[in-house]
Amino acid sequence: xxxxxxxxxxxxxxxxxxxxxxxxxxxxxxxxxxxxxxxxxxxxxxxxxxxxxxxxxxxxxxxxxxxxxxxxxxxxxxxxxxxxxxxxxxxxxxxxxxxxxxxxxxxxxxxxxxxxxxxxxxxxxxxxxxxxxxxxxxxxxxxxxxxxxxxxxxxxxxxxxxxxxxxxxxxxxxxxxxxxxxxxxxxxxxxxxxxxxxxxxxxxxxxxxxxxxxxxxxxxxxxxxxxxxxxxxxxxxxxxxxxxxxxxxxxxxxxxxxxxxxxx
Numbered sequence: 307x308x309x310x311x312x313x314x315x316x317x318x319x320x321x322x323x324x325x326x327x328x329x330x331x332x333x334x335x336x337x338x339x340x341x342x343x344x345x346x347x348x349x350x351x352x353x354x355x356x357x358x359x360x361x362x363x364x365x366x367x368x369x370x371x372x373x374x375x376x377x378x379x380x381x382x383x384x385x386x387x388x389x390x391x392x393x394x395x396x397x398x399x400x401x402x403x404x405x406x407x408x409x410x411x412x413x414x415x416x417x418x419x420x421x422x423x424x425x426x427x428x429x430x431x432x433x434x435x436x437x438x439x440x441x442x443x444x445x446x447x448x449x450x451x452x453x454x455x456x457x458x459x460x461x462x463x464x465x466x467x468x469x470x471x472x473x474x475x476x477x478x479x480x481x482x483x484x485x486x487x488x489x490x491x492x493x494x495x496x497x498x499x500x501x502x503x504x505x506x507x508x509x510x511x512x513x514x515x516x517x518x519x520x521x522x523x524x525x526x527x528x529x530x531x532x533x534x535x536x537x538x539x540x541x542x543x544x545x546x547x548x549x550x551x552x553x554x555x556x557x558x559x560x561x562x563x564x565x566x567x568x569x570x
Contacts, residue, residue: 310345404441411444414452427495440490447479462499480524534562
């Protein structure tokens, strides 16, 4: 920013002592001083309305609203995100306002419904409005009978969400404890993506290899897509399958054994 204030257009040698001085010199100096004060006022007002402050200026309230202005190549240290603890909600709506906090915490005292106030997320158009908005919900579930109902606008990521019922837009839990959900939007909350950063996804589309023990909270359900028809049917060691009458295990490449299933 280049200032319009010019300290060099004022004649510091005027008036000259011990002699008559032209009144024009007084007028010129006065005019230049007045103009510089006007420039200073305008530039200070501009700074006050556009700069980020560590505390409010005297007689003013602090805003620090950057209105979507980009910050390029910053280095942050010891930064935090805004956080609101909604406390115990026994029933009703938990309103998560993106403009008020980035992280919300809720303790369930009953089933709750999540809502996002309209017009608070990054918009689809407008200078400084475009962006990716992310909000985290930290839920402490005190009873597995408590369910969470999501807005219908949460459409992305729900297919892979553990405990999700698409017909009712609800999440059910198999254990009491702490759960975390991330909601994000780029179109002013018209559509949301939900992710479960702690438990991950319930659907694994590729091969999954686990080194060490695997503990599954809840029922283990094997989806049967292949049943061997002979002992030397194609198979990989460790592969399992079943029918209504038999349980099959591939003990080595293309080598199956089976056991009869009986009622008990």
